[in-house]
Amino acid sequence: MPVEVQTIEPLAFFQGLSYVELEQFASSLKPRSVKKGEVLLRQGTPAMTFFIILSGTFTVSLEKGRSYALDEKGTVIGWSTVIAPFEYTGTAMAETDGEVLSISSNDFFQLIQNNNALGKKIMQKIQKIASERRALSSKEER
Amino acid sequence: MYGLEAISAQNGWVMAVAGALIVMAGLTILSLVISQLHKIAAFLEKRVEKRSEKKQAVKTAPKEAVVPKPPAFDIDEAQARLKPLVAELGESFDLTNLYELANSGELPHVHLSIRSLRESGVIVPAGDGRFVWRD
Amino acid sequence: MDLLIQFLSNTGYYLVDFRNIIMLLVGSLFLYLAIAKEYEPLLLLPIGFGILVGNIPFFKGFGLGIYEPNSVLHYLYFGVTTGVYPSIVFLGLGAMTDFSSLLAMPRLMLLGAAAQMGIYFTLISALALGFLPKEAGSIAIIGGADGPTSIFLTAKLAPHLIGPIAIAAYSYMALIPIIQPPIMRLLTTQKERRIHMPEMRDVSRVEKLLFPAAGLLLCCFLAPASIPLLGPFFFGNLMKESGVVDRLAQTARTAIIDTATIFLGFTVGASTQADVFLTPKSVSIFFLGAVAFSIATASGVLFGKIMNLFMKQKINPLLGAAGVSAVPGSAREVHQVGLKSDPTNYLLMHAMACNSSGVIGSAICAGILWSFLL
Numbered sequence: 176m177p178v179e180v181q182t183i184e185p186l187a188f189f190q191g192l193s194y195v196e197l198e199q200f201a202s203s204l205k206p207r208s209v210k211k212g213e214v215l216l217r218q219g220t221p222a223m224t225f226f227i228i229l230s231g232t233f234t235v236s237l238e239k240g241r242s243y244a245l246d247e248k249g250t251v252i253g254w255s256t257v258i259a260p261f262e263y264t265g266t267a268m269a270e271t272d273g274e275v276l277s278i279s280s281n282d283f284f285q286l287i288q289n290n291n292a293l294g295k296k297i298m299q300k301i302q303k304i305a306s307e308r309r310a311l312s313s314k315e316e317r
Numbered sequence: 318m319y320g321l322e323a324i325s326a327q328n329g330w331v332m333a334v335a336g337a338l339i340v341m342a343g344l345t346i347l348s349l350v351i352s353q354l355h356k357i358a359a360f361l362e363k364r365v366e367k368r369s370e371k372k373q374a375v376k377t378a379p380k381e382a383v384v385p386k387p388p389a390f391d392i393d394e395a396q397a398r399l400k401p402l403v404a405e406l407g408e409s410f411d412l413t414n415l416y417e418l419a420n421s422g423e424l425p426h427v428h429l430s431i432r433s434l435r436e437s438g439v440i441v442p443a444g445d446g447r448f449v450w451r452d
Numbered sequence: 453m454d455l456l457i458q459f460l461s462n463t464g465y466y467l468v469d470f471r472n473i474i475m476l477l478v479g480s481l482f483l484y485l486a487i488a489k490e491y492e493p494l495l496l497l498p499i500g501f502g503i504l505v506g507n508i509p510f511f512k513g514f515g516l517g518i519y520e521p522n523s524v525l526h527y528l529y530f531g532v533t534t535g536v537y538p539s540i541v542f543l544g545l546g547a548m549t550d551f552s553s554l555l556a557m558p559r560l561m562l563l564g565a566a567a568q569m570g571i572y573f574t575l576i577s578a579l580a581l582g583f584l585p586k587e588a589g590s591i592a593i594i595g596g597a598d599g600p601t602s603i604f605l606t607a608k609l610a611p612h613l614i615g616p617i618a619i620a621a622y623s624y625m626a627l628i629p630i631i632q633p634p635i636m637r638l639l640t641t642q643k644e645r646r647i648h649m650p651e652m653r654d655v656s657r658v659e660k661l662l663f664p665a666a667g668l669l670l671c672c673f674l675a676p677a678s679i680p681l682l683g684p685f686f687f688g689n690l691m692k693e694s695g696v697v698d699r700l701a702q703t704a705r706t707a708i709i710d711t712a713t714i715f716l717g718f719t720v721g722a723s724t725q726a727d728v729f730l731t732p733k734s735v736s737i738f739f740l741g742a743v744a745f746s747i748a749t750a751s752g753v754l755f756g757k758i759m760n761l762f763m764k765q766k767i768n769p770l771l772g773a774a775g776v777s778a779v780p781g782s783a784r785e786v787h788q789v790g791l792k793s794d795p796t797n798y799l800l801m802h803a804m805a806c807n808s809s810g811v812i813g814s815a816i817c818a819g820i821l822w823s824f825l826l
Binding site: 223258259260261279280281284285287288289290291292294295298301302305306309 | 552
């Protein structure tokens with residue numbers, strides 16, 4: 176079933192995109208139901224897809240026994256699809272039944288090929304999130 | 318035939334060098350043209366803007382046709398306007414005659430006035446298709 | 453009893469030989485790479501399944517095989533041998549490509565041009581290995597890293613080599629994540645990989661409308677033989693940018709290109725029958741294909757370094773690898789290698805510009821080679 180613009184418009188990641196850009200992005204997203212206990216992605220495997228949470232709670236387990244929970248609608252899991260190290264840095268498992276939107280790296284890059292302006296906006300958002308992640312992880316290391 | 322001999326015999330060197338130069342030259346020229354496209358685009362956009370500005374200046378703003386605003390409907394006013402006309406028509410009258418008389422006097426909201434007065438009981442049927450005025 | 457024996461002697465089980473088995477394994481490998489590893493599934497899945505279909509043994513003369521006239525597969529293959537499918541694919545490509553990045557930084561087009569040197573190096577190598585000129589031209593175009601272009605030119609110059617050349621071209625396109633990164637790292641220093649590119653300016657709609665017209669006229673006046681590819685390509689792009697035929701542009705970049713891709717991949721795969729494919733020539737073609745891809749990547753990167761000798765504002769030489777026409781695979785690899793060297797260095801949009809210019813460059817080279825070798 177195709178994803179509606181109205182589904183993604185209120186999500187934080189998509190703020191600042193025009194209706195046409197939202198439409199293009201929505202046409203590349205695939206909805207997926209997730210069952211409790213299902214593993215979305217595994218640490219160390221090549222990052223080929225990233226996910227956007229619509230509902231449900233997910234636990235991301237990192238190395239050294241660290242983990243954190245994600246349940247906010249619109250949170251992105253699997254950023255390593257588009258930023259270094261291009262392999263998943265944690266394992267994401269569903270704590271409850273839920274729903275996510277997924278986009279493969281092929282479709283993501285195709286989207287950018289189709290609309291460079293959208294690509295520029297998305298990459299700027301990704302840069303910001305990546306620098307926040309780096310700042311967070313360097314704080315944790317200290 | 319193999320090796321360098323084969324390449325020379327089939328004009329391989331010429332084809333390779335010429336082909337490489339042609340594609341480099343072609344894309345270099347295309348990139349030079351592209352680098353000037355923004356200037357051409359700006360020039361075209363400026364021309365379109367100037368043309369539309371000229372059109373605006375030449376055109377005088379058309380006079381707005383004065384359309385008299387119809388007065389707001391007031392049933393008491395309607396009653397006051399129609400009463401003299403009813404007096405002219407006699408004790409009982411035909412609604413059609415009242416309608417024609419009111420229109421010829423250019424009274425506003427004739428149909429609405431007569432209907433409202435009928436609904437409020439000022440104009441009541443007298444029988445035989447005729448009506449009377451009741452204050 | 454005779455009837456039964458006749459039937460059994462016409463089955464694939466009776467007619468199979470070891471070459472069919474090898475090709476069926478090759479087809480299965482392609483399917484595995486496409487489905488399990490997700491290596492270019494849009495290309496490898498139709499080709500892989502086509503290989504399976506084309507290598508099922510059958511009794512020749514029944515009008516079943518792709519090379520037999522009046523067979524269904526033969527009619528579908530018509531689009532390959534005449535160059536129709538590649539033209540249609542280019543129409544869809546043009547309708548899905550945004551040239552804003554290239555228009556914002558036109559000098560990146562030179563990297564796309566430089567990456568085409570792989571084609572001419574391979575031309576010489578193929579001649580040296582004893583291939584005929586038309587065969588050498590068809591093999592050389594593998595260096596353009598563009599499947600439809602390779603198929604188009606091979607259909608014109610050396611149709612008997614369509615199978616191995618197409619398989620080589622698409623295989624190496626799928627293997628770009630393995631071929632390109634080592635070459636990029638070998639030819640660049642850590643300092644060069646960390647060069648940040650300036651942010652791109654916004655491009656106006658008028659520029660995007662003028663580009664397909666300018667591109668078509670300049671490229672096709674230079675190499676008229678590239679009209680069957682670049683004509684539809686720029687037409688598709690104009691449909692996309694005009695904004696007045698959105699329905700047509702949408703159809704071109706979805707239904708039309710997908711239909712052409714399915715039939716192109718499937719029939720090319722089916723054409724790789726064992727007796728045509730498993731020959732010493734095919735081995736040479738595969739070897740030359742690897743050379744073509746490697747030289748194309750290297751020449752793009754090296755040209756970037758040469759440009760930096762003359763330019764005030766340095767270019768990240770990794771972008772030269774994106775001049776190879778494999779869209780968006782090579783742009784993605786450049787982006788990844790750039791980020792691994794410097795996590796703040798986002799090269800994707802610039803790499804897309806080089807990629808787009810590579811598509812144009814490879815089509816021009818196909819036109820040039822066709823003109824030379826007519």
